[in-house]
Amino acid sequence: MSTSYKKWQCISCGEIYDEELGLPFEGVPAGTRFEDLPEDWICPACGSQKSDFIVLEE
Template identity: 60%
Template sequence: MDECVVSEVVEYKSWVCLICGWIYNEEEGLPEDGIAAGTRFADIPEDWRCPLCDVSKAEFAVVEF
């Protein structure tokens, strides 16, 4: 009997700062700031700030391709 291997496709999103255009990619994370690769934007601490222009998470929107 053949076994069917089902692999889960993980869809990562990218989030863009609406002020400066900097992009956070969930798949890449931000290791230099202590955010591991694969970290969802929702799981980043609420007090996190855009590394480029210092605005809050509220100023980010998901990028739709």
Template identity: 55%
Template structure:
């Protein structure tokens, strides 16, 4: 059994933009490895400007 915690991807259900926890969003000050839950609540989708509440976890 591995102790490695899997990173997740989160998709905007409005426009389809994907946030990948492993990659982060360095251009917006979100370091690689930042969990979606740890992104500030006032963060907005960089493509369509909706709130974090419009994102859903996805598995590829």
């Protein structure tokens, strides 16, 4: 069974959060689902809120 990871994009700056890669330099391990990020998580590039991200369609 393969795991389907999503990519999310910040609507403010275009930064991509890839669930498969995570953000190890920010303490977010690979495989971390976007919905599992803390509610107070912010975009590492511009500081926008989690609610400012949209899922990218494959």
